[in-house]
Amino acid sequence: MKSKSLLIGIVSASLLTALSFSGCSRQTPPQAPGSSSAISAQAQIPAEKMSTMKFYKASEDGLKIVPVEMKVKAADKTARNALEEMLRADRHSKYPVFPTDLTLKSISIKDETAYANFNKSLNLIKGATAESLFIAAVVDTLTEFPNIREVQITADGQPPKFQMDMTRNFKRDESYIKLEKK
Numbered sequence: 001m002k003s004k005s006l007l008i009g010i011v012s013a014s015l016l017t018a019l020s021f022s023g024c025s026r027q028t029p030p031q032a033p034g035s036s037s038a039i040s041a042q043a044q045i046p047a048e049k050m051s052t053m054k055f056y057k058a059s060e061d062g063l064k065i066v067p068v069e070m071k072v073k074a075a076d077k078t079a080r081n082a083l084e085e086m087l088r089a090d091r092h093s094k095y096p097v098f099p100t101d102l103t104l105k106s107i108s109i110k111d112e113t114a115y116a117n118f119n120k121s122l123n124l125i126k127g128a129t130a131e132s133l134f135i136a137a138v139v140d141t142l143t144e145f146p147n148i149r150e151v152q153i154t155a156d157g158q159p160p161k162f163q164m165d166m167t168r169n170f171k172r173d174e175s176y177i178k179l180e181k182k
Contacts, residue, residue, distance in 0.1 A: 049074040055086040055141040056177070058097040058133050064178035065137050079114060079148065080107050082141050097133055099124045105156070112149040113169055114142045122155035131162045136176035143172040 051074040056065040068089060072081065083104050090098045099121040106117045116138060125134055139151045150169040153159075159166035 051077045053077045053082055053085070054144045055082045055089070056137040057086055057089040057093065058095075058137065059178045060094060062095060062097055062133070063129065065133060065140065065176050066178050079109065079116075079142055079145055080104065082144070083107065083116065083138065086137055086141050097125075097130055109148060112147060114145075114148045114151045115154070116142065116151060117154045117157060118160075120156045122153075123161045125160075125162070128163055131164065132176065135162075135164075135170055136173060139170045140172055140174070140177065 050071050052069050053072045053076075054067055054069050056067055058064075059066045068085075070085065087098065087102060087104065090096050091100055101119070102121040102124075103119045104116065105119055106115075108115045122134075125131055135153065138153060142148045142151050150171055152169050153166060155161075
C-alpha cells in the first residue's frame with residue numbers, strides 16, 4: 001500500500017511538472033469576425049494617423065509657384081517624400097519646368113539646414129526664370145517642415161551650374177508664391 005501511494009505521488013508530480021513546462025494554459029477559442037470580442041480587439045488597434053503634406057510646383061504660366069496639399073500617412077510626411085512629390089507633380093503638369101530625369105539622390109538635415117542633393121540633370125535647368133522657380137519650389141517645400149530654416153542645393157554633391165551663386169544656403173522666399181484669387 002505504501003509503495004502504491006508513493007507511485008501515485010511520483011506520477012502526479014511528474015504530470016504536474018510536465019504540464020507546467022509544456023506551457024499548457026487555458027486558451028480562449030478563436031472569435032468569429034463579427035463577434036463583440038473580435039470587434040473590441042479591433043478597436044484597440046490604433047488607426048494610421050493621417051497628415052497634410054505641402055509642396056510647391058510651378059504655376060501653369062511658369063512664372064510663379066503654387067502650393068499643393070496632399071493627405072499622407074503621418075509617417076510618410078518627410079522632406080524626401082515632399083521633394084519627390086514636387087518632382088512627380090512637375091512631370092505630370094501640362095508644361096513641365098524641370099528635366100524629366102531629375103531625381104533626388106539624398107537629403108539630410110543638420111542644424112536646421114536641409115542639404116538636398118539631386119542628380120546631374122539639375123544642371124540642365126537653364127534660364128533665370130526656370131532656375132529661380134526650381135530654387136523657390138525646393139526651398140519653400142522644405143521650409144514647410146518646422147525643423148528646416150535654410151536649404152543648400154547640390155547636383156551630384158557640387159553646386160549646380162546656375163546663373164546665380166549656388167554655394168550659399170537659401171532661406172524661404174514667399175515672393176514667388178502665386179496667391180489664389182478669392
